[in-house]
Amino acid sequence: MLLISPSKAQVKIANSIRERRLQMDLTQEGLSDRSGVPLATLRKFEQKGIISLESLLKLLMIVGGLREIVNTLKPAKSQFATIDDVLSENKHVERKRGRKK
Template identity: 90%
Template sequence: MLLISPSKAQVKIANSIRERRLQMDLTQEGLADRSGVPLATLRKFEQKGIISLESLLKLLMIVGGLDEIVNTLKPRKTSYETIDDVLKDNNQFERKRGRKK
């Protein structure tokens, strides 16, 4: 688990997209045209990391990484084969309660 704030994550993602754009030798205008994301939106994203999810996905379709994002967010599959496996696994965890304040 990363200990990073959402605002820092936004900036890191924006920097990664910018680096991919530059590796592809694309200008901001070129990426905006190819992706369908308005140029002003792309500029704001690269400067501040602020963008809608739809626009981010459009950019990822062009610079790459959309498949990785989608696959990363898939639920993890369990390796249970029988109900006994589930019961054994449930016995390994102890319930914990938070302190009341």
């Protein structure tokens, strides 16, 4: 479990997007034009981390990271296919005891 508040996460995400933008040698205006996100929205995002999900996804399409975000949010595959698999898993537990002296 990650111990970070949502507001801190927003700021970290905004800083990461800003760093990616700078690595691509893009100005805020350039990223705004390419992504379709209004310049005022982009500036507010980079300063405060506040942005809509749709605008964030548009920015990620340009600076990269959209595929990673989508893949990260996929649910993990369960190792069990049925409830019987779960129940049989618990039956195979071997108990061990220490030796008496």
